[in-house]
Amino acid sequence: MTVGQNERDDFPGEIGFKASGDAFSSRIPMPHGDVLNGPSNTITAFVLPSLEVLDMLVFLLPSYLVNYLGSRTLQWAEVAVVLIFLFRELILSLFLKGKYPPGPRPAWVVGNAFHIPKTKAQWTYFQELGEKYGPIVKLVFPGNDIVVLNDAEDVEELLFKRAANYSSRKPLIFAGKYLSRNKRMVLLPYGPTLKRQRQAFHQMMHPRGDVVSGYEGMQYIECSRLLFQILNRPHDIILNVKRFTASLSFHLAYGRFLSEDDSDLKENLAVLANFNHSVQPGRHLVDTFPILDSKFIPDWLKPWKADANAKHERESKFFLKLLRDVKRRMDKGGAPLECFAARLWENQDKNELDEESMAYVAGSGLQAGTASAAGAILFFITAMILYPKAMRNAQAEIDGALEGEEGPPTFEHIRQLPYCVALCKEVFRWTPPAPLAFPHLCDKEDIYKGYTIRAGTAVIGNIWAIHQDERVYKDAKKFCPERYFQAELPPGAETDVLVEGHYSFGFGRRICPAMHMGARIVWIAIVQMLWAFDIKHATDQDGNVIPVQEFAMTTGMNSEPEPFDYSITPRSPRHAKAINKLWKNYQTSVASS
């Protein structure tokens, strides 16, 4: 079946994209070309499955014949293989050429599985494919295809406008069925469970009587801790930034500070590492060949299952402990708790979520907030080293806005800091912290620009490539806040402005449900660090500058800069004094909490 365009959004609990009429609003104003929708091609519905059968035959036939019919028939097997091969090539050239998006030629049986680099950033590989084959590229994987979209126009059409068909996720056996027991939001297929979880997330983002700004108090506390720690342990910047985002996410999720002995932090990072590891493409064979999970295969032949179950036990215990602790504090009475988990307990009946699902919703908040925001802040630091003029412009703007105030800027200053707003947006564009977002799944066969996209295809929006499009972003490789600069922000734009003009928070109905919160976390950390510190190249013993390699970044679902050398120093003794004073004040409230 071919899916119609612009199906209505009937999916409540969404924030971050506006349903205007039948279409989703676009992140970037793009010149939309005509979409060349061809008719549904019925031949392909039969031809492609037949090709897969042929591949299977080629793979299985020789061993079958040798095993069951004896070695004399081997010659016949060889002839059969050659004939099937020729027949397959004929079908390919006669019927399929041009029906599917182009891409690297798949190998038999394994398709393009071994073409995707494991160590090099996958987004640059997909970008290179885009340059070679055109913006829409197809890769063949056993079990399902991948279509990569390297152009904003195609992302806008498929992932936003046709979101009704492109908002699911590929079912993952290891990470989804066993490790997360089908409760982790980011892996949920499109359907009622996802709807309930996103609805719950939406409520959490709206603390009592106010919107995301209701969580500002804890953001100031964690920011002042970050500044204090950088001042006192400047060599540990990566750890300091990660502790900041983990601590803040923890605070937002459970309404308390991380334990002083770091046990919460370590457990959170260990659980997060288990998950990130298990969703890497090709990590578990069972996700490529789901038949390996068949009930006819005994458990002792599935060692991966015990591994997934053990990891589930660990994370579920951690998330449940934290959730129940919030309930205990709520039952004790006193001031109402302002955190995600408290919102979940209050709305338990309305949301129809069981206890473990609630634990996973709050846990998802904790974990998703930790990695992406840290990546963005670390990329900001590399940008300041490489583009000192941007840093000086931002600092001059901050100094002008504060007019002799003692402390750092707050959210109240956002309208007076349009250059800093532009700088933060440019960080999201220049080096998106989740460069491939998370693959969406095509539910029903679709035709787009004359290409068939089969049901079950994973569709990846390559944020990296889209953000490097020279037609939209001139000198795209350069960090240039000026491209976003608006001297005056439109009234009421404070919440939206940071998430507009780029795709760093993903697409359509799976767009990051905490994008406003995430963007504000990055903004406040950036402006307070700019107020407090000068960030520069490090120098060696002879005073030579130690270079920082632009775009040297880790690969995986989330990305951050590879370790780099830097120098970070307080801008003046006055700033150092103010940082110490601020943290001392907050420390008293931390100690009494």
Ligand code: HEM
């Ligand atoms: C700079 C900060 C952040 C960035 C850049 C970011 C980016 C993203 C991206 C790219 C996705 C995938 C979207 C897609 O599939 O199209 C995502 C999903 C998600 N994010 Fe964020 N995020 C950030 C902060 C946060 C925070 C603070 C939270 C929680 C408090 C959060 C919670 C989630 C969740 C639960 C999902 C899964 C949504 C779904 O699958 O339906 N994120 N985020």
